[in-house]
Amino acid sequence: NAGVTQTPKFRILKIGQSMTLQCAQDMNHNYMYWYRQDPGMGLKLIYYSVGAGITDKGEVPNGYNVSRSTTEDFPLRLELAAPSQTSVYFCASRLAGPSYNEQFFGPGTRLTVL
Amino acid sequence: AQSVTQPDIHITVSEGASLELRCNYSYGATPYLFWYVQSPGQGLQLLLKYFSGDTLVQGIKGFEAEFKRSQSSFNLRKPSVHWSDAAEYFCAVGAKETGANNLFFGTGTRLTVIP
Numbered sequence: 001n002a003g004v005t006q007t008p009k010f011r012i013l014k015i016g017q018s019m020t021l022q023c024a025q026d027m028n029h030n031y032m033y034w035y036r037q038d039p040g041m042g043l044k045l046i047y048y049s050v051g052a053g054i055t056d057k058g059e060v061p062n063g064y065n066v067s068r069s070t071t072e073d074f075p076l077r078l079e080l081a082a083p084s085q086t087s088v089y090f091c092a093s094r095l096a097g098p099s100y101n102e103q104f105f106g107p108g109t110r111l112t113v114l
Numbered sequence: 115a116q117s118v119t120q121p122d123i124h125i126t127v128s129e130g131a132s133l134e135l136r137c138n139y140s141y142g143a144t145p146y147l148f149w150y151v152q153s154p155g156q157g158l159q160l161l162l163k164y165f166s167g168d169t170l171v172q173g174i175k176g177f178e179a180e181f182k183r184s185q186s187s188f189n190l191r192k193p194s195v196h197w198s199d200a201a202e203y204f205c206a207v208g209a210k211e212t213g214a215n216n217l218f219f220g221t222g223t224r225l226t227v228i229p
Contacts, residue, residue, distance in 0.1 A: 004157070033216060042118070042204060042219030043158075058216060090157060099208045100146040100165035103217065105157035 001026050004106035006091050012112045013081040021076040021109050023091030030096040032074040033058075033103065034066065036087040043090060049074055050096070081113045116141045116207045120220035127195050128228045135190040135223050137179075137205035146208040147188040148217065149179055153201045161203075164188065175199070200227040 007022045025032065030051045035043035045058030049068040063085055065077040074093075078085060088110050092103040117140040127133055139145055146165045150158040162173025169181040179190045188205060202224050206217040 035219075040123070040221060042206075042221045043217075044219075045216045048216055092158075098165070100163055102160050102163070105150075105159070107155070107157045 003027065004091055004093055004104050006089075006106035006109050008109060009107070010110045012114060013078075014114060015081060015083065017081050018077070018079050019081070019111075021078075021089055021091075021111075023074045023076065023106060024072050025074075025091075025093040025104070026072065027093060027095075027104065028071060029093035029104075030071065031094045031103075032068065033092040034064070034074070034076045035090045035092065036060065037090060037108075038087050046076065046089075078111075083113050085111065086113045087111060116145065116209055116218040118205050118207050118218055118220035120203075120205055120223050122223045123221070124224045124226070126226040126228060129197050130194050133190075133192045133195045133199070133225070135203050135205075135225070137188045137190065137220060138186050139188060139205070139207045140186065141207055141209065143209075144183070147179075147181060148206040148208065149173065149177070149188075149190050150204045150206060150219075151175075151201050152204065152222075158204065161190070195225075195227055197227045197229060200225055 004025045033048045034046040037043045047066040049055045088108045091106045094103045095101045119138045148163045149161040152158045164181045202222045204222045205220045208217045
């Protein structure tokens with residue numbers, strides 16, 4: 001199993017550009033999450049999904065959109081990139097059921113907006 | 115709302131020395147508690163978790179943590195640190211009630227190991 005994979009690993013965007021961060025998991029997990037990690041800070045939840053076709057906002061959703069058309073994939077869309085979106089983005093997934101089920105994280109995407 | 119405090123931003127220890135990383139949480143009921151480790155350029159890996167039962171939990175890589183309800187703490191310990199333990203460590207709290215079952219993370223503690 002590849003686990004949780006994310007592409008790209010690095011990206012530089014200009015202000016106003018758009019892009020999609022890809023996330024895929026091959027563990028048949030229902031729950032998927034997008035977090036951002038700013039320097040010196042913990043991870044903050046952007047969006048999450050409890051299954052295909054179901055998504056909801058987390059703590060910091062502004063400026064982002066998500067979709068979940070399949071169990072495996074959970075892309076994150078930035079429509080109009082802003083410098084405040086410079087961060088490292090992590091995707092995670094876990095089995096449905098008790099919330100103490102482990103979240104598995106991808107390796108992250110480092111995004112810089114100039 | 116849940117929150118997590120990791121008071122130590124950076125800790126330096128000598129290889130072979132003992133380690134304790136502090137974590138305090140805020141939550142109205144019994145929380146689920148986690149410690150994750152992040153090596154440079156990597157994603158997060160679960161070290162251990164507490165959700166019920168014995169308040170002393172054992173994890174991978176020789177780590178353990180103790181849940182102390184009276185102190186709202188979940189400190190991570192290791193009796194003898196190895197150079198490969200140098201990394202960023204995150205404490206996180208999860209709630210039973212929230213639909214998202216997402217985690218709230220502390221700001222992390224960076225561990226440096228001196229040979």
